[in-house]
Amino acid sequence: MVKMIEVAKLARVSPSTVSRVLSNSPYVSEETRQRVLEAVKLLEYKPNRLASNLRKMSSKTVVVVLPDITNPFFSKILQGLEDVARENGYHVLLGDTGNSLKLEKDFIDLVRERFVDGLILATARIRKEEILAISQEMPVVLACEYVEGYDIPTVSIDNISAARQATEHLINLGHQRIGFITGPLGVILSRDRLKGYRQALLLHEIPIEEALIQEGDFSVKSGYDIMMKFLAVNPPPTAVFASNDEMAVGAMKAIKHKGMRVPDDVAVIGFDDIPLCTLVEPELTTIAQPKYEIGIQAMEMLLKIIKGEMLVKRQIVLAHQLVVRESCGYNLYRQGGEVETNIHT
Known part of the structure; x- marks a missing residue:
């Protein structure tokens, strides 16, 4: 019996991407979708019905990737994220990159292989093409940083x-x-x-x-x-x-x-x-950033995407203050x- 991992290898994608294509997820590019479907046809892959049903369930879990958990700036953002997540019955898994570009990429690769509902990036140092790719596979929101030229949902200040x-x-x-x-x-x-x-x-x-x-x-x-x-x-x-x-x-x-x-x-x-x-x-x-509000807005935006709701604004710019x-x-x-x-x- 052909396994999903074999389809993923032939299509040059992760198994989770194959899963999203087979469940008609909107977070996959058309080019990737066609490549996966061609691999499915070529290998005559037959999805496991039980596994397919499990994949359609929500994990009620989101991943938040921070650049430096020791920086007190991020503690308030994290508090806002967790408060909104908890109110909506979601759990937050935290990834701390320690300002390492490699660790940031590793966390994103790990998210691809695990069953989570969405991702919030409070750091965006990897290539923007990689961020775009993951945003096409699952709901993604950027908090504080943004990616030039791409319409990825973002919460930040000017x-x-x-x-x-x-x-x-x-x-x-x-x-x-x-x-x-x-x-x-x-x-x-x-x-x-x-x-x-x-x-x-x-x-x-x-x-x-x-x-x-x-x-x-x-x-x-x-x-x-x-x-x-x-x-x-x-x-x-x-x-x-x-x-x-x-x-x-x-x-x-x-x-x-x-x-x-x-x-x-x-x-x-x-x-x-x-x-x-x-x-x-x-x-x-100093310049005060609305840290807690950034966390609240980012999580609210992510949960709307997860639930399939339309975003009124995809780029939210909050007010700063000179203190x-x-x-x-x-x-x-x-x-x-x-x-x-x-x-x-």
Whole structure:
């Protein structure tokens, strides 16, 4: 008797894809569907009726893949996801990639081989073609990140606008030399935040100094290391915008290590508004993302797709907020020392 795995091998797909084709799932591309059906015909495959009936049942389980479970930013998102899932009788299985592209791909491959109802990706670092492929096999929603050029359901904020607002906040305080610590540039939201930073400088006709743009990895250590580099520049930047709060805290640590003060010597602003922002001194000015709401919206969207309901909006953009605290206070001296303006915002 021919087995499903033999059909999958001939069609160059996973067994779960063969299963979805045979159950007329809409989450399979037409090209893949035809390839599977040709393999079924060639091998004269006869589906097992009992197994077919089991596959039509819902597992009431969804998988959520996160880039770094140790980052407190994702805990609120996960809480929103789980609250909605629980209310609807679903279970959440968590996959933590540890920011590893290989692990992200491994989790997606594992999902293909297991019986789950849907997938939420809070990380999208693998090739966009691979994300498109899995989205054609099962319900998929992206949370925080998105894939350019593809109509995959997404919940996020406008990272370009948010980063532009953060940079302009520093500019409005009088800063002209603003360092920027990016996140990993293989991540689309890092590139978007860099775009927002550049836009703000261009809009205010401030020259962009490439030496003041350095790539971090979202860790406290990378923020510390890059800030030490900035402080070695002559003259150093008077303000620094970090692409997440953990790197901003690392930058603050480096400034203090050099015997300087935040915000009197260097202003610092972060991104995300994690609890750590109010535990450091001075408290950190940052861009707040609606983390819990992102989780709620992403899970609600996924469950609608699973139930076959039509989505009114496939790309949801939630509002961000600039949270002004103490880390951007700034003593602005005009050339010649004639005017001193004390600003603490």
